[in-house]
Amino acid sequence: MTCDEFRQLLGDHLGGELVVEVRESFETHRVECENCEFYLESYTHTVKITRKLPKCGPLPSAVEARLREVLKDHLHGSG
Ligand SMILES: [Zn+2]
Numbered sequence: 001m002t003c004d005e006f007r008q009l010l011g012d013h014l015g016g017e018l019v020v021e022v023r024e025s026f027e028t029h030r031v032e033c034e035n036c037e038f039y040l041e042s043y044t045h046t047v048k049i050t051r052k053l054p055k056c057g058p059l060p061s062a063v064e065a066r067l068r069e070v071l072k073d074h075l076h077g078s079g
Contacts, residue, residue, distance in 0.1 A: 001029040
């Protein structure tokens, strides 16, 4: 699994929608790739926060844009 694939699967992972084989690859990549582990933790944390907010509606896309911006520096040049 590549870092790009990993990031594309984040949403499904959080929704519990990955089939077992994909989830195993996902977990393997997470363990082996510090950048993606950081990415996953940040993403999960952000999603949890946004889910706790009662009236935000479709906020997550804005939050995700912000998150990507923050993570861009961290991930830059390592891919
Ligand atoms: Zn990775």
